[in-house]
Amino acid sequence: MEYLGNKELLTMQKTAFLASGTIPPDVVLRSYDWATGEHEGCVVSGFSSKLEQDVLHFLLKSNTA
Numbered sequence: 001m002e003y004l005g006n007k008e009l010l011t012m013q014k015t016a017f018l019a020s021g022t023i024p025p026d027v028v029l030r031s032y033d034w035a036t037g038e039h040e041g042c043v044v045s046g047f048s049s050k051l052e053q054d055v056l057h058f059l060l061k062s063n064t065a
Contacts, residue, residue, distance in 0.1 A: 013041030019051040035059055 019031070031051055035058035047056045 009042055015039070015041060015043050017043055017045040017052065017055055019049050019055075021049050023051050031055055032058060036062055 017031075023031075028051060032054070035055040039059070039062075043055075043059055045052050045056070047053055
């Protein structure tokens with residue numbers, strides 16, 4: 001069988017992060033806190049809303065440290 005991409009992603013714990021375009025401020029802050037914390041596995045999202053894009057930024061930044 002042929003594979004494209006990282007096969008390890010299939011065995012990792014996955015977390016889905018989805019957010020609409022209108023979010024209460026307290027949820028935004030909790031999302032930022034979550035995104036800057038420690039994570040195991042991978043995060044799955046469309047990263048299309050502003051909050052999803054911000055979370056992606058924080059996830060990528062914390063992963064390079």
